[in-house]
Amino acid sequence: MKKLILILVFALFAFQPIAAQNLDFSGYVRNYTGMLFGNGNNNFSIQQNTLNLNLEKRFSNSAFKFNPMVYHYYSDSLTFRLREAYIDLYFSNFDVRIGKQQIIWGKADGVFITDIVSPKNMEEFLLPEFDEIRRGVEGAKFDYYIGNNTLELVWLPIFTPNLYPNSNSIWAPKQNIPMGAKRNFSLMHVNPSFDNSEVFGKFSAYTGAIDFEIMGAYMWDDDPTLFKYVHFATPTGANYLEIKPEYKRLTVAGGSFSTTLGPFVLRGEGAYYWGKYFSTNNPLVNHGEIQKDYVNYMLGVDYSLYDVKLSAQFIQRAIIDYDKAIVPTPFFKEQYNNMMTFLARYSNQSQTLTLEFFSYYDFEYKDALMRPRILYDFSDAINLQFGANIFTGTEGPFGQFNKNDMVYTKIIYSF
């Protein structure tokens, strides 16, 4: 940890001469305190102080950004994350961004369908702000502009997977792993190489009538496939099951759109995923994993009723050529898996006070996550938040955390 502090101190001093050249400093300091109330013990689920520092400099034909985040936890531990660190080069008809960057695609809110370039940090499930859920990816992004249309190509030579919490975390997802199974992580690594690169492409258009995107990807599944190896009894040992997580390739094609119809904004997004591995209940066949294609799509509508912004989305995930041997998971219980999101947000006229309610509802497990929140601008720089995360149901993507109901406060000082 001392090393980290030294690095930060060094970085601040190193940037001092640049600061004199109008380096743009911005960011926030945040205190986030959350208390559980769903399990009867009222433990603090989080006591976190965060520094988010954006260092940016813009030139006429280039720019750079360096965005470290430091998280301090009540256990006095420090976590350092470099969210973004990239250089932009601007040309007349195209831009190039090289380095660690967050890349966001699609029109859906709170769900990830074509938004699959930047993987997710699920250490606190889906509760952090969405810019904190996404992990930066290391690579190059090329944007070619034709009027209001953009052709975007992304090359990621270094694979970055989804990040999950330790098994002792309250946010550790439930996994269908038999008791006593041994884990072997020897294959859970993708060597950085040209052959192991990920490639993403997107064409996006903004027109007077409609905005749309068409995308494709040859990527790694951001979640590992849990291959199962049955080891039969030998003279020196008994039967046992070995789990070998391994990242596998995934091919994806999809698109999204957004348009207005009078007071409504209509949004849609969908993608077809080729060759996703699903666990089966027979570890003796294909090491307990079979490949299936699946479709994931969303239809949504936004509407303003007086001063209340309303938004609803319907999301469906459907496995093609479904096999009943597929083991249900929180996000794939059956062949068709339906979910909804709902958002209502009211701001007073001066926008100092905002009341918000966001929720997910899963039709298969009949579980939900409800997120009421009050936001108040104490001043232009200081924002106060008070909210709750309420999980209903007993299983499923949200019900699995039904003991993690929590209330929280956030104090954010932006600079």
Add this chain to the structure above:
Amino acid sequence: MKTIKITLLLLGFVMLTASGTFAQKKITGLQIMENVYNRPTGNDMTAELTMTLINSSGQKRVRKIQQYIRDFGKVEKKIMFFVSPADVKNTSFMNWSYDDPNKDDDQWIYLPALKKIKRISSDNKSDYFMGSDFTYDDLGDRKPSADNHKLLREEKVNGVDCYVVESTPKDPDYMYSKTITWVIKGKWIGLKKEFYDEDGELFKILNVKNYENIKGYWIITHVEMNNIQKNHKTIMELSNVKINTGIPSSKFTQRMMMRGL
């Protein structure tokens, strides 16, 4: 063509120099308001907008915005970059306003935290702009054909000759039951405007505090809107106003929304 006008960013009340034409004839309320709405302006404008919101306790909130506006003939495009406060910095907003009265504006907002451009509906012109006391209609987007206009009288305001025009909405459900506008003769600037609520009570008063001649155009550089009922006030001030600098069309794209200033 609807040209650069007071819109979001207050502005453009520009002088129609050939004003003598109207001096000799009996002018109608509709003609006056059309002159205000259609006054010719420069092809483009760059300016810094400072918006100060003052609540009933006297607390101030200040928003600084860099804005660009250009008239492309059948469409007027605006792009705004939020400079401060820090929590909205690098947010950008783009509006394409069409000549075709049957075509709604196209609007997008870029939220840097989400790194996403979102299309938003422009259907509700009664929405308040960025927490201010100005609705989008107040900022100039309301077409004269939406109201019936009556020339009430002519009178001086602070020594300036004005027409006084009463406008009543054709839509009985509109948020204002009527407005009364004091328009400077010949310059077609709405120097003062009173807004009455659905019950006919005085709701808001707009006062133009300053306007300047820039490259031959009269540009409002200071305007205040007082919400009488809520005791809330918004001050909009323009600075570093530049007219006809030849802003490239590439400025009004999603590429620039994401890149920022």
